[in-house]
Amino acid sequence: MKLYNTLKREKEEFVPIQEGKVKMYSCGPTVYNYFHVGNARPFIIFDTLRRYLEYRGYEVTFVQNFTDIDDKMINKANELGITVKELADQYIKEYFIDAKGLGIKEATYHPRATENIDAIIKIVKTLEDKGYAYNVDGDVYFSAKKFEEYGKLSHQPLEDLEAGARINVNEDKKDPMDFALWKKQKPGEPAWESPWGKGRPGWHIECSAMANKYLAKTIDIHSGGQDLIFPHHENEIAQSECANGCTFANYWLHNGYINIDNRKMSKSLGNFFTVREIAQEFDYEVIRLFMLSAHYRSPINFSKTLMESARSSMERVYNCIDAMKFFADKSQTESIKDSEKKYKEKLDNFKQKYIDAMEDDLNTADAISVIFEIVAEANKTITAESGSSKEIINYTVDMIRELGGVLGLFVNDKKEEISPEITALLEERKTARSEKNWAKSDEIRDKLKEMGVIVKDTAQGQQITFE
Numbered sequence: 001m002k003l004y005n006t007l008k009r010e011k012e013e014f015v016p017i018q019e020g021k022v023k024m025y026s027c028g029p030t031v032y033n034y035f036h037v038g039n040a041r042p043f044i045i046f047d048t049l050r051r052y053l054e055y056r057g058y059e060v061t062f063v064q065n066f067t068d069i070d071d072k073m074i075n076k077a078n079e080l081g082i083t084v085k086e087l088a089d090q091y092i093k094e095y096f097i098d099a100k101g102l103g104i105k106e107a108t109y110h111p112r113a114t115e116n117i118d119a120i121i122k123i124v125k126t127l128e129d130k131g132y133a134y135n136v137d138g139d140v141y142f143s144a145k146k147f148e149e150y151g152k153l154s155h156q157p158l159e160d161l162e163a164g165a166r167i168n169v170n171e172d173k174k175d176p177m178d179f180a181l182w183k184k185q186k187p188g189e190p191a192w193e194s195p196w197g198k199g200r201p202g203w204h205i206e207c208s209a210m211a212n213k214y215l216a217k218t219i220d221i222h223s224g225g226q227d228l229i230f231p232h233h234e235n236e237i238a239q240s241e242c243a244n245g246c247t248f249a250n251y252w253l254h255n256g257y258i259n260i261d262n263r264k265m266s267k268s269l270g271n272f273f274t275v276r277e278i279a280q281e282f283d284y285e286v287i288r289l290f291m292l293s294a295h296y297r298s299p300i301n302f303s304k305t306l307m308e309s310a311r312s313s314m315e316r317v318y319n320c321i322d323a324m325k326f327f328a329d330k331s332q333t334e335s336i337k338d339s340e341k342k343y344k345e346k347l348d349n350f351k352q353k354y355i356d357a358m359e360d361d362l363n364t365a366d367a368i369s370v371i372f373e374i375v376a377e378a379n380k381t382i383t384a385e386s387g388s389s390k391e392i393i394n395y396t397v398d399m400i401r402e403l404g405g406v407l408g409l410f411v412n413d414k415k416e417e418i419s420p421e422i423t424a425l426l427e428e429r430k431t432a433r434s435e436k437n438w439a440k441s442d443e444i445r446d447k448l449k450e451m452g453v454i455v456k457d458t459a460q461g462q463q464i465t466f467e
Contacts, residue, residue, distance in 0.1 A: 001056070001359045003221075004297060006229060006252040007153055011361055014251065016220045022053050022060045023215040025249070027207060027224035027232070028110070030067040031091035032076045034274040035098060037287075037302055038225070038258045038265055044288055045255045045296045045362075046223045047104045048407055052358050055406045063214045064107040065207060066092055068114050069200055074189055084190050088112070098275045101284030103408035109214045113206040117192045120201045120209040123243050124181045124194075132242040136172040138184030138197040144177040147238040153252060154230040161230065179235055181205045204235035208248070212240070222249035226256055256299040265302075278307075285409065286311045292364040292407055313372070317400065317410050319465045320375045324397045326463045327382055333389040340392040343381050347399055350374050354403050364407060371403055371410070384458030422453055426462055429455070 002011040016022050026046040029035050035043070043064075050062050067073075068088035077087045096106075113120070124140055127133035133142050144150050144158065151158050162177050180202035185191035191198040201209075211219055217240075224233065233252065240248035257264075260271035278287060290310040294300045336344065350370050357366035378396045382388045404410030425444050432440035445455050448464075456463045 002361055003251055003253060004361050005250075006254050007249075009155065012251070016058070017216075017218065017250070020057070020059060022058045022221065023219040024050060024053075024060060024221040024223070025063045025065075025207070025211045025215060025219055026107075026222075027228055028064040028066050029091075029095060030070055030072060031088045031095060032073045033091060034094055034276045036265070036272060036274050037260075037278060040098075040102060040275050040287065041258050041291050041296075041300070042223065042225045042255050043099065043104050044102060044291045044408070045364075046253070048292060048364060049221075049223070049253070049362055051105070051406050051408060052362065060108075061215060062105075062107045063109045063111065063211065065210050066095075066110060066112045067203065067206060068092070068112045069190060070203055078188070085114070088114075094276070098279070098284075101279060102275065102288050103285065103411075105408075111210045111214060113201060113210070114190075116206070116210055116213060117201070119213045120205055121182075121192075121194050123209045123212065123239070124201075124205060126243045127181065127239060130242065132239070133181055134174065135196050138182075138199055139172060139180060140182035140196055141173055141178040142181050142235070142239055142242075143174065144179065144235075144238060145175060147242055149241075150177075150238050151234065153234045153237055156230075161234075179204060179231065181239065204232055205239060207232075208236050208240040208243070211236075211248075212244070217244040218247050219249050221251045221253060223253040224255075226254045229254055253296075255296045259299060259301045261303050262301055273302075282307050282311060283314075285412065286314055288407075289314050289368070289409055292409070293368055295361075295363055295365050297361070314409075317371065317375055317404070320378055321397055321400060321410070322465050323463065324378060324382060324393050326458075327384070327386075327388060328390050328393040328397075330461070331388060331390045331393060333387065334391065336389050336391040336395075340389060343377070344392060344395060346377060347374060347396065350377070351399060351403065358406070367403070367407065368409075371400060374400060374403075384463075422448065422451065426455070426464070430462060433457070 001014045003014050004010070005012045024046075026042065029039055050060050053060050066088070069084060073084050073087055077084045080087065124133060127142060128135065128140065132146050133140050151161055154161065158177060182194060182196055182205075183199050183202060184196070185198040185200070189200065191200055211222070222233065222236070237248050259265065260273070263269060263271060265271055275287065286307060290302070290307055291300070293310060350373055354367050354370040357363040357370060374396070382393055382396065401411055425448055429441050429444040429448075432444065448455055452466055454465045456465070
């Protein structure tokens with residue numbers, strides 16, 4: 001498998017440190033609100049990478065943290081009149097509701113920063129002892145210029161980063177590019193005891209400490225949104241490699257930005273949407289399909305029109321699955337027939353095409369296209385008149401489910417419960433057709449359509465799908 005490594009700016013063959021095992025860290029949310037559609041993209045993308053690696057036989061240890069202490073959380077908790085922990089508990093719970101809806105598997109570990117203060121203090125103390133960090137009256141800073149390779153992830157020299165960065169003015173820092181590892185307690189803020197007095201961790205150090213504790217000093221893959229390359233991931237590399245004296249992560253993966261109606265998402269523009277809000281109009285699975293329909297490194301444009309297109313595409317796959325189940329139930333032939341072997345070979349070729357796409361830097365866009373090719377071939381080959389065997393029909397459904405499942409898609413049973421009213425109308429229509437009362441049959445069909453039930457007449461009887 002080849003992955004685009006931001007560190008090297010090229011696709012590289014993925015070779016894990018330990019054969020058959022992958023250690024992967026992906027930056028999680030700051031839990032002070034519902035996560036937005038921009039957050040959802042890396043969560044979905046790197047969940048998919050994890051799923052694919054597992055599909056290919058790797059044992060993946062996947063860590064996604066929760067940042068549960070920072071300025072935004074302190075301010076929000078104060079506004080609401082609750083503790084920071086109460087705020088974090090609430091939105092971690094909400095995270096899992098949305099993540100489950102989106103088909104995001106729980107990580108092997110979901111560490112919280114506040115539950116790993118000892119590990120954070122340990123790495124800060126190591127950096128201080130090695131001369132990479134300094135204490136100014138309880139605030140501890142990392143000396144960026146002491147790490148000679150600073151800027152290697154964003155591929156810019158320190159001087160350019162310094163000129164282009166928005167750096168908080170702080171007279172205590174020795175250099176504008178230095179960043180906080182430990183922050184001295186301010187009045188009313190949560191704090192923990194440390195060698196430098198009471199305080200709390202800086203944002204960047206949290207991930208270094210937790211990746212080290214739950215995975216290793218050197219990990220296989222570190223991932224996140226493109227916006228994290230600088231300063232967050234750049235700072236993680238600097239502090240981790242200075243503390244541990246070894247490479248922090250071998251592969252750095254970053255997804256592209258998301259725009260809303262061709263404009264950058266921002267609260268000031270009023271186009272800032274949480275996943276919870278979007279899920280009120282579109283199924284969570286539609287959101288996931290939309291996110292995976294473009295290559296993860298490309299920018300993606302979110303719009304209602306594109307979401308409706310994704311919903312139609314999803315329905316096409318589920319309608320195919322329902323049709324295949326209907327034909328399998330009606331089939332009089334159990335085992336695959338000689339005439340079906342060529343079709344089975346086509347399916348196997350599609351599967352290899354899908355794998356080739358995924359192996360090429362997780363090209364989910366092309367992989368999804370292959371699933372739609374399977375659907376088109378199935379709809380053309382397996383019909384009411386084809387007399388297809390149960391085995392080949394089930395083979396088709398199983399392949400759609402298998403390949404879709406790797407993407408976290410097309411695994412739900414979309415067939416809705418048929419109400420007594422719908423059942424009665426279907427029976428009434430069946431009787432009308434047997435009596436050649438075509439006008440009555442059409443009238444009932446139209447009524448069913450208004451109820452969201454599509455009826456198709458086949459040689460095996462009435463086949464129904466739901467809108």
